[in-house]
Amino acid sequence: MSAIAVAVRPPVVRRLLGFNLLTGVLLGIGGWYVGWFGAHAVVGPSLAYFAAIDFNELSLVLAYLGGVTGFLIGLGFLNYPVKRLLGYPPSLREKETEGWGRYFSLCTDHKVVGIQYLWGIGLFFFIGGLNAMLIRFELLRPDHQAFPAGTYLTLVGVHGSMMMGMMTSGILGPFANYLVPIMIGARRMAFPRIEAFTFWLLMAAGAILQTTIFWGGFPTGWTGYEPLNVEGYQGMDCYILFFALVGISMTLLGLNMIVTIVTMRAPGLTWTRLPIFVWGVLSTAILMALAAPVLVATLSMALLDRVVQTNFFIPSQGGSSYLYENLFWVFGHPEVYILALPGFAIVLELLPVFARKPLWGYRLAVAGLLGVSLLSWFVWQHHIFVSGINGDLRPFYMLSTELISIPTGFTFICGMMTLWRGNIRYTTPMLFCLAWFFNFLLGGLSGVFLSDVPSDVTTHGSFFSMAHFHYTIMGGLVFTFFAAIYYWVPKMTGVQLSERLGKIHFWWMFLAFNSTFMPLFAIGFLGQPRRVVTYPKSLQFLNDWVSVSAFVLGLSLLYFLVTFVYQLVFVKKPAEANPWGSRSIEFRLPSPVPVHNFDRIPVFSSDPYGYGEGPAPSPIPVGAPAGRD
Amino acid sequence: MSAVPTAASPAGAQPTNHGRRVFVAWIVLSVIATPLVAIFLGPILPPGNGSEQAHGQVIDNTVLTATITPVICLLVVFFAYTLTQFRAAPGAALADGPPLRNHAGIQVWWVVLTTATVLFLAGFGTFELLQNGSGGGQGPSPVAVPSGVRQNQMLQVQVIGQQWNWTYRYPSYGGVETQQLFLPEHTWVALNVTSLDVIHSFWAYKLGVKADANPGVDNIAYLQTRGPLSFDIRCAELCGLWHGYMYQTGHVVSQSQFASWIKQQQQLDKPVARYLPKYQRFYYPDPQRRAG
Numbered sequence: 001m002s003a004i005a006v007a008v009r010p011p012v013v014r015r016l017l018g019f020n021l022l023t024g025v026l027l028g029i030g031g032w033y034v035g036w037f038g039a040h041a042v043v044g045p046s047l048a049y050f051a052a053i054d055f056n057e058l059s060l061v062l063a064y065l066g067g068v069t070g071f072l073i074g075l076g077f078l079n080y081p082v083k084r085l086l087g088y089p090p091s092l093r094e095k096e097t098e099g100w101g102r103y104f105s106l107c108t109d110h111k112v113v114g115i116q117y118l119w120g121i122g123l124f125f126f127i128g129g130l131n132a133m134l135i136r137f138e139l140l141r142p143d144h145q146a147f148p149a150g151t152y153l154t155l156v157g158v159h160g161s162m163m164m165g166m167m168t169s170g171i172l173g174p175f176a177n178y179l180v181p182i183m184i185g186a187r188r189m190a191f192p193r194i195e196a197f198t199f200w201l202l203m204a205a206g207a208i209l210q211t212t213i214f215w216g217g218f219p220t221g222w223t224g225y226e227p228l229n230v231e232g233y234q235g236m237d238c239y240i241l242f243f244a245l246v247g248i249s250m251t252l253l254g255l256n257m258i259v260t261i262v263t264m265r266a267p268g269l270t271w272t273r274l275p276i277f278v279w280g281v282l283s284t285a286i287l288m289a290l291a292a293p294v295l296v297a298t299l300s301m302a303l304l305d306r307v308v309q310t311n312f313f314i315p316s317q318g319g320s321s322y323l324y325e326n327l328f329w330v331f332g333h334p335e336v337y338i339l340a341l342p343g344f345a346i347v348l349e350l351l352p353v354f355a356r357k358p359l360w361g362y363r364l365a366v367a368g369l370l371g372v373s374l375l376s377w378f379v380w381q382h383h384i385f386v387s388g389i390n391g392d393l394r395p396f397y398m399l400s401t402e403l404i405s406i407p408t409g410f411t412f413i414c415g416m417m418t419l420w421r422g423n424i425r426y427t428t429p430m431l432f433c434l435a436w437f438f439n440f441l442l443g444g445l446s447g448v449f450l451s452d453v454p455s456d457v458t459t460h461g462s463f464f465s466m467a468h469f470h471y472t473i474m475g476g477l478v479f480t481f482f483a484a485i486y487y488w489v490p491k492m493t494g495v496q497l498s499e500r501l502g503k504i505h506f507w508w509m510f511l512a513f514n515s516t517f518m519p520l521f522a523i524g525f526l527g528q529p530r531r532v533v534t535y536p537k538s539l540q541f542l543n544d545w546v547s548v549s550a551f552v553l554g555l556s557l558l559y560f561l562v563t564f565v566y567q568l569v570f571v572k573k574p575a576e577a578n579p580w581g582s583r584s585i586e587f588r589l590p591s592p593v594p595v596h597n598f599d600r601i602p603v604f605s606s607d608p609y610g611y612g613e614g615p616a617p618s619p620i621p622v623g624a625p626a627g628r629d
Numbered sequence: 630m631s632a633v634p635t636a637a638s639p640a641g642a643q644p645t646n647h648g649r650r651v652f653v654a655w656i657v658l659s660v661i662a663t664p665l666v667a668i669f670l671g672p673i674l675p676p677g678n679g680s681e682q683a684h685g686q687v688i689d690n691t692v693l694t695a696t697i698t699p700v701i702c703l704l705v706v707f708f709a710y711t712l713t714q715f716r717a718a719p720g721a722a723l724a725d726g727p728p729l730r731n732h733a734g735i736q737v738w739w740v741v742l743t744t745a746t747v748l749f750l751a752g753f754g755t756f757e758l759l760q761n762g763s764g765g766g767q768g769p770s771p772v773a774v775p776s777g778v779r780q781n782q783m784l785q786v787q788v789i790g791q792q793w794n795w796t797y798r799y800p801s802y803g804g805v806e807t808q809q810l811f812l813p814e815h816t817w818v819a820l821n822v823t824s825l826d827v828i829h830s831f832w833a834y835k836l837g838v839k840a841d842a843n844p845g846v847d848n849i850a851y852l853q854t855r856g857p858l859s860f861d862i863r864c865a866e867l868c869g870l871w872h873g874y875m876y877q878t879g880h881v882v883s884q885s886q887f888a889s890w891i892k893q894q895q896q897l898d899k900p901v902a903r904y905l906p907k908y909q910r911f912y913y914p915d916p917q918r919r920a921g
Binding site: 149150152153219220221223225226227228231315316321322355356357358359360361362364384385386387388389390391392394395398399402403405406409410412413416417419420421422423424425426434437441445448449451452453454455456457458460461462525526527529530531532533534536581610611612613 | 647674689690700725728739740744747750754757762766767770773826832840843848849863866867869874913
């Protein structure tokens with residue numbers, strides 16, 4: 001698969017009218033109306049019924065599904081199958097090798113998809129962060145209503161869903177898509193078109209969630225508990241469709257990663273030579289591929305309850321709200337490790353580079369990652385300890401939850417011993433990795449209180465648990481997300497990022513983050529439940545402290561965005577091929593990485609962590625390609 | 630963690646035993662910090678001593694906090710030492726550290742210590758839980774039943790959640806329904822928590838009680854009150870628009886005050902008593918408004 005050059009570039013107008021994001025949006029809007037009026041035509045005889053109860057869920061759901069379909073067709077996802085079905089040669093448009101147009105259309109280059117993910121996820125992360133600012137604005141005063149109660153709950157729900165839904169692919173989307181093929185010595189992912197599909201589907205899902213405000217919002221938070229779910233206004237459908245589409249995207253992303261890593265490794269890249277980042281991606285991908293279908297099934301049932309009057313989850317009609325809680329957390333607990341595990345992997349991948357030592361205890365680290373992903377299936381009922389479900393299983397779930405600290409501890413000891421007696425360089429990515437230890441230690445230890453049933457009676461559903469998961473997810477995932485940005489973006493874009501600006505960002509964000517979330521432990525311990533708009537006056541000082549810190553934290557992220565864009569667009573300081581002195585294979589390639597990655601397929605003879613073990617031969621063969629490898 | 634010295638000695642020079650330094654500092658710090666935490670931090674941990682269950686949770690929280698103190702000490706000592714002692718000189722050329730890839734002893738000790746800690750915590754939590762359920766909702770057929778007190782000696786109180794308020798029924802007083810929660814002091818209480826619509830969660834912070842109110846479920850939590858006090862009741866599960874306003878104040882009062890209060894409530898309740906549904910473990914009201 002050598003580079004396919006597009007010889008003559010068509011005029012701009014033709015390109016704009018071709019299959020791309022613009023066409024996708026236009027066809028998406030068209031598809032939305034087709035679904036809306038189509039459903040009205042189908043259910044025409046019952047329109048009086050829908051008018052009588054003020055809701056027409058069916059039209060709305062079909063409208064959104066029509067919109068997503070139109071969007072994907074406009075992007076060109078049907079071109080390949082349709083052309084092949086009709087006997088034509090497939091279009092090469094999706095294999096274009098140059099030009100900005102690639103980033104706004106269906107492109108099967110895994111590096112383009114990685115960068116698309118970075119900006120796409122970043123956009124929704126930004127929106128989710130703005131929601132958080134508004135939530136904290138409301139909580140400045142104990143009983144002050146900056147927003148109507150329903151709007152406040154919608155803000156809480158959109159913030160939670162946005163972060164838990166979109167950021168699930170926060171590392172695997174941008175970084176695994178970009179780096180895994182390179183790290184395993186391949187030129188593409190196993191299913192490049194599916195890879196692009198996961199991205200554009202995720203973007204469609206995110207847009208759907210945003211439109212919930214036009215349909216009354218939704219009152220349930222990101223968990224969508226029944227039977228509140230079935231009572232909700234039409235905005236609830238946006239939540240359900242959003243999360244179900246995210247689930248489909250996650251499943252496919254996970255499957256694609258598993259197949260790629262298992263089948264496409266270059267010669268010599270045995271399981272014990274695999275970079276630890278790839279192991280982290282693999283263990284996350286297994287969780288994604290197995291957990292996300294549960295979510296899709298659960299939400300499909302919830303949607304049927306709302307749209308066609310089934311009764312899976314409605315107790316007064318013979319359903320069970322416990323069933324929803326169980327199914328949701330069967331997905332939901334692996335989900336939080338889907339968020340956390342890539343962070344573990346990034347820390348373990350970066351520490352050797354900046355401590356100039358091999359990764360300590362490689363097999364133990366792998367066992368830790370796989371152990372967490374295995375155990376995470378057996379802990380879900382700790383989310384519903386006081387719900388009254390299965391009281392006699394609580395000791396088991398307490399034990400299994402606490403057992404998960406053992407494999408998590410493997411990650412800690414491997415990281416710590418990698419630092420031990422090293423030559424530690426405090427670069428920006430390294431600072432973010434070290435912050436992970438601090439944040440995740442607090443997040444993990446507060447989890448001990450939540451896993452212990454007697455203590456959980458007080459901490460469950462309080463700000464304490466809210467602080468806990470922000471420490472593990474924001475402190476664990478988002479900090480390593482930024483470590484990855486500072487570490488790999490020079491490789492991905494060819495632009496060197498400033499260390500000085502990066503360090504300002506780090507200290508600003510680290511201090512503001514802890515100033516925001518540490519008092520929340522105290523607020524929870526003092527008895528403030530989650531997701532409330534009112535609280536006792538005695539808690540106002542702490543809440544105000546948190547709100548102000550949250551605004552400062554928000555500003556730190558804004559500062560990052562401004563400096564990041566400024567450096568990428570205006571400064572454009574060219575990056576060296578290997579700015580960090582890393583031994584990993586991606587840093588043996590030029591920055592940015594050429595379209596086809598390698599002229600010749602690499603041959604591996606060691607893992608990438610041989611610091612202090614003498615010079616290592618590059619796995620990339622030199623010389624001209626000898627035909628097709 | 631570093632019971633086994635890790636420093637490989639460079640030829641000739643007297644090796645600095647970094648591992649022993651960290652180990653000793655950790656032990657010293659832990660031995661000092663852990664009792665301090667247990668003695669001074671323990672008593673002020675939530676949720677206070679409003680009931681026997683709350684008191685039990687304070688003990689539980691104290692044990693947990695004291696157990697994690699050495700873990701925090703280890704990480705603090707380790708990182709303080711490592712990040713200062715092993716940093717590369719600013720501006721120096723890249724130099725690799727020693728290629729230490731593994732150490733079986735450290736791995737074994739780490740696994741043994743973390744496993745022992747975890748098993749201790751799970752064992753202790755289970756022991757505490759099985760005493761009487763620690764104030765948590767246990768579902769319709771509780772496993773952790775307090776010993777030495779028979780079910781029919783407890784005061785039964787039904788807690789009914791609905792959007793967005795709590796009401797209470799006292800079956801041993803003819804199923805009288807009240808707008809406020811009053812409990813007698815020094816009494817075993819069985820709270821039967823249920824809901825009429827969506828999932829709520831009954832949380833009396835000072836009493837150390839939390840139990841989800843599920844429609845169609847009788848979720849039982851046990852509670853032994855102590856002396857008189859007033860306590861806040863909040864809903865701890867998102868239940869819709871006015872979730873944030875679903876709070877009340879309840880009272881633990883003396884036995885005589887409780888007797889006169891409940892008599893007063895029965896008087897107030899008399900005119901509407903015949904409209905109340907018969908006391909049941911849970912209720913299904915008329916079908917709720919549904920989306921469609």
